[in-house]
Amino acid sequence: MTTVETAVGTAKTMVLNMGPQHPSTHGVLRILLELDGETVVKAVPDLGYLHTGIEKSCEDKTYSQAITLTDRMDYLNPLGNNLVYCLAVEKLLELEVPKRAQYIRVMMVELQRISSHLVWLGTHAIDLGAMSVFLYCFREREEILKIFELFTGQRMMTSYIRIGGVALDPPAGWRQAVERFLKMMPSRVDEYETLLTENRIWIGRTKGIGYISVEDAIALSMSGPTIRAAGVAYDNRKAFPYSSYEEFNFDVPTRTESDCYARYLIRVAEMRESLKIVRQAFGKIKDEGPIKAEAPGIIPPQREKMKTEMEALIYHFKIFTEGFSPAPGEVFVTVESPRGELGCFIASDGSPKPLRVHFRGPSYINLQALPKLIEGQLISDVIACIGTIDIVLGEVDR
């Protein structure tokens, strides 16, 4: 149990416990707030309510088994988590992923980014009292989840991106489904903007709230939309391109106001940029081609081959009983998740199970800046600030 040392004299202030069961903490975040009237004097976040020891569990699984665990960290971005883990293992193995699989990965991850931003926008708006935006956002998110179901058989915990490629070939009818979404979505984003961007209540609740300076944002290791709203155009897709992002044309939206309103505008702009990327990836994905790398002993062989080739059968058996052993060494890979810089560190000791897997969760590190954002603000602004950092507690606590 965390106790809080009060900053000011005891008679003037009171300590309020917010969470872990509070709808606006987006899960199980607990914050101890020291209040002077309605003004926050000091804030101490208390986490760990959702700690499941995923990193420890990964050490007890083979490299391919751990993929399903990554889905469950940031549950609004399972494909992104799969991607960063697989990229790290592929780097360790020096595996070249076929272009077609890379484009499929990019398309899926960008769809995921849109769906994650939709959940963010809907819940953030509902926190601030705009009920209908939530319903609008979830309507479109449903369409994206349907596309995921079509591709992977799952709506949420997809485990679609696998070491060396993706799990399945795009199914029949995927082009129509994605095309329909691409046609529909731009006008829907406009619709959200008509509801919020010039809404006086929305502006009143978000403009000038939760300011953080560029220097502080960098010093506190913030990333993603929060740092871009402060004016730093730092995006892993541009700075350290992965999965062929260097072939795509898109902008990194930045603003300088660094308040909740700026972060809202950044995320809406990012949805439009993601749509651009999805459209380009849609054109780049060919109808025929490999979806997995050629690497016997690492990538499970095709079912058909196992019926005729003995080697394929042996490899299949060995992959699923023993696993494969990468060379000893450490790699650290970062990707741009909807929330910021998502990193995966893997240390291998040459055995079929990783020695250590560590995830750099952007929610965890961005949340560190929360006291800086809310100290000196009103208690109602705390809600706006938590929402605007966009945390997922599954990733914070891992």
Next chain:
Amino acid sequence: MTESSSKNANVVAECLRSWNAKAVAEVIEFRGETTIVVPRELLRATAERCREDAKLQYNFLTDATCVDRTPAEPRFELNYHLVSIPRREKVRLRVWVSGNDPVVDSLVPVWPGANWLEREVFDLFGIRFTGHPDLRRILLPDDWEGHPLRRDYPVEGYRDVPNTGELFRKSSTP
């Protein structure tokens, strides 16, 4: 990619060596990533140098994590991942920390963002950071025993978890 990374490794190593000949104990390159092994007592000064030097500009601390290499000694391998946003380069600073005396200088004075990262390492590995302003457990409860990410901590934990089957039987008996 490998060429540019080895170029970066040379830049970082030379820069640090010209500042303090003892700062770089070893330079490791693996899969295009650069690791600079730093003596434990020079960690904070080296980190400061990495941030301040005009040729390096590692202004962003992205991650800090630990690897337990027991039974080897020194046992803990502490890795700090730095990013230079203007130069678009990454580097890893590594210190070895002994299992008998797991203490190292905190980097919070250099990057305030190291705060929670080091608390996590303290919580899960039991490494103490001197100069850390708020060294408490972060993910586990304050009264938790042991440090779960150490290799000698069993995956199932130490405590007996109540057997749900038995509970079910007990409740069903009249």
